[in-house]
Structures are given as structure tokens and as C-alpha cells.
Amino acid sequence: MKWLILTFSLLWLPAVAQEARVIRISIGADPYIVELLTLALSYEQTLSKIVSVRNVVSQARAIRLLGKKSGVDVSWLVTNSQREKAARAIRIPLVKGxxxxxxxxxxxxxxxxxxxxxxxxxxxxxxxxxxxxxxxxxxxxxxxxxxxxxxxxxxxxxxxxxxxxxxxxxxxxxxxxxxxxxxxxxxxxxxxxYPSAVYFFVSHDDQLLYEQLKKGLKRALQDGKFEALFLKHFSSRVKALDLENKTIIELSNPTLPPSAPLEIPHYWHTQGK
The missing domain is CATH 3.40.190.10 (Periplasmic binding protein-like II)
Incomplete structure (x- = not known):
């Protein structure tokens, strides 16, 4: 009997260990965002399952409900000082500005x-x-x-x-x-x-998810997978912008927080790259 109990326990424990954590996002997300989020989470041994929910209808509501029972766990928003006070920003621009x-x-x-x-x-x-x-x-x-x-x-x-x-x-x-x-x-x-950044945002209370996304995005930048995904979705659109043959009028952006990592070149799309 003890042998049977031990055998059952050994069979049961791995199943518990492999249970995926549910990461809730708003329904209708751009495929690029979903793929980038999946990529960032893929570097962790802990399994994650991304689930779309229907009850979040605006960006303002999404950031208020981060981590809440009726909300989402991750939002992606153009940053500003108010949003960075209300939630925790992973300061890596998702669409490279x-x-x-x-x-x-x-x-x-x-x-x-x-x-x-x-x-x-x-x-x-x-x-x-x-x-x-x-x-x-x-x-x-x-x-x-x-x-x-x-x-x-x-x-x-x-x-x-x-x-x-x-x-x-x-x-x-x-x-x-x-x-x-x-x-x-x-x-x-x-x-x-004008300099502008779209970040992933999480609840101030969700330290684990914050660290997972920060580390995952940095690793994706280092191994080239971030750039490959960006080019897959945006290379034709960037080409269509034809920036090399246009006069670029640069505007200052007073809404961009000083914390934006403008000093890290590979975080941003560069004209002519």
C-alpha cells in the first residue's frame, strides 16, 4: 500500500509542477504583440498560458484593472508619466519607437x-x-x-x-x-x-511577471529573436514609409518620461537601418 501511495505521489507531483500560469490580456491584440509576449515568456522554465478576456474595453480601464480579478495581467500602452505611476512599465520599446x-x-x-x-x-x-x-x-x-x-x-x-x-x-x-x-x-x-515608446505594463504588485518579461525581452534582444520578429511584422511597412527620401520634422515630446531609454540605440528603429 505504501508503495502504491508513493508511486501515485511521484506521478502526481510533475503534473502539478507543469501547471501553466494564466496570463490574461485584452481580446483583439495585434498578432505581433501576442507573439512578442509569448517570446518573452518562453525563456522561463515556468509554463505560461496567454488567455484573451473580453471585459476590458479601454486603455484607461485596462491599466486600472491590471492584476485585478476582473482585469488583465499585461497591457501594452504608449507610455507617459501618469501611466508609469499607475502601473509598472517594462521600459523596452515594443515597436522600437x-x-x-x-x-x-x-x-x-x-x-x-x-x-x-x-x-x-x-x-x-x-x-x-x-x-x-x-x-x-x-x-x-x-x-x-x-x-x-x-x-x-x-x-x-x-x-x-x-x-x-x-x-x-x-x-x-x-x-x-x-x-x-x-x-x-x-x-x-x-x-x-517624436520619441515615443510602447511598453508592456503590469501591476505594481506583480514582481514575478515584471521580472519575467524584463529578462525575456532582454534575452530576445541579445539573441536576435526580437529583431527577427520585428522585421517579420514591420519590414514592409517601414519600407513603405520611405523615410530616407522624406524630410523628417522632429518634434519634442513633453509627455515622454525622463526614464525612457533613449540612450540605448538598439532599442529603437533607426532611419535608414
Whole structure:
């Protein structure tokens, strides 16, 4: 009987040891983010299972509910000081700062309006359309540019199509759907850039997950798997940006915390790389 109990115990213990930890994320995550999160967790001996949940509907709600019973365990957000106070940021830019590039959307009738632009001062006569809750709104205003607000993304495209303002700065993801409107045009002459970082965020209380993700992302950077995954998802989009042949107008970003690792070159996409 003792032998049977011992045998059962030996069979049972490995099963317990291999039980996967559930990591909850918001449903609808970009495949790149899911693959990068999976990669970062893969360096640990502890098994993890990523599960999508439906009850988190906004970025503000996601960061408030990190680690909570009705929330998620990991969020990925553009960083700012408020978010880094509310949660713990793994300060490794997930898309290598690529979302800091903005392509000017203009009306097709004005597709050559920016051909002579060389400096930020050349843009003072233009009106920029930006959604009121986008980080860009404050950034463009703080850089002395004239901004008109709108409340919904689709209404912004419609306002541009009706020439209510001159330029809608768009990220390289959103612009693909916006160009389905034949009245809109992606400018070929200029791109805006400001330093910006998307990080993984976890609860202040989840030290274990914080360490796992930090170590995993650093190892992925060291062995080249991070770069390979980045190129898999973004190389064609980076090529389409054609940054080498555009005038880059650099803006300061007052919302970026001083803790951003701007001094580590391989954390960031470099123009012409």
C-alpha cells in the first residue's frame, strides 16, 4: 500500500509542477504583440498560458484593472508619466519607437502642399487635425503648431476630406485604412517624428511577471529573436514609409518620461537601418 501511495505521489507531483500560469490580456491584440509576449515568456522554465478576456474595453480601464480579478495581467500602452505611476512599465520599446513617426494625411487636391517644407517653422500656417484624446494633440500644440480637435477618428477623416483643416498626422498602421477614401492622400515629402515608446505594463504588485518579461525581452534582444520578429511584422511597412527620401520634422515630446531609454540605440528603429 505504501508503495502504491508513493508511486501515485511521484506521478502526481510533475503534473502539478507543469501547471501553466494564466496570463490574461485584452481580446483583439495585434498578432505581433501576442507573439512578442509569448517570446518573452518562453525563456522561463515556468509554463505560461496567454488567455484573451473580453471585459476590458479601454486603455484607461485596462491599466486600472491590471492584476485585478476582473482585469488583465499585461497591457501594452504608449507610455507617459501618469501611466508609469499607475502601473509598472517594462521600459523596452515594443515597436522600437516606430509609432513616433507620423505621416501627413492631406486632401488629394493639396498633395503637393508640403513639397517645400524643410523646418518646423514652415508649418506655422497649416492647421493640424487631431483627436482630442490622442497624445499627438498635446505634442503638436506644445511644439507651437495650430491644432483643431475632433472627438472620433472617422469624423477626423471626414473633416479633412471637407478641407476643415490641412493635415491629419497618422501613424503607419491607421493610415492604411484611411487611404480607402479616394479624397485623402499620404504625403510623399514629409514625415513627423517624436520619441515615443510602447511598453508592456503590469501591476505594481506583480514582481514575478515584471521580472519575467524584463529578462525575456532582454534575452530576445541579445539573441536576435526580437529583431527577427520585428522585421517579420514591420519590414514592409517601414519600407513603405520611405523615410530616407522624406524630410523628417522632429518634434519634442513633453509627455515622454525622463526614464525612457533613449540612450540605448538598439532599442529603437533607426532611419535608414
Amino acid at each position: 516606430l509609432l513616433g513617426y507620423r505621416i501627413p494625411l492631406v486632401h488629394r487636391d493639396n498633395r503637393h502642399a508640403l513639397s517645400a517644407i524643410r523646418y518646423i517653422g514652415d508649418l506655422r500656417s497649416f492647421t493640424f487635425g487631431l483627436r482630442s484624446d490622442w497624445p499627438d494633440h498635446e505634442i503638436f500644440e506644445q511644439n507651437g503648431l495650430h491644432v483643431m480637435s475632433f472627438s472620433q477618428e472617422q469624423s477626423g477623416y471626414e473633416m479633412l476630406a471637407k478641407k476643415r483643416f490641412d493635415i491629419l498626422p497618422s501613424d503607419f498602421v491607421s493610415i492604411e485604412s484611411a487611404l480607402s477614401d479616394p479624397r485623402l492622400h499620404a504625403d510623399h515629402y514629409v514625415a513627423f517624428y
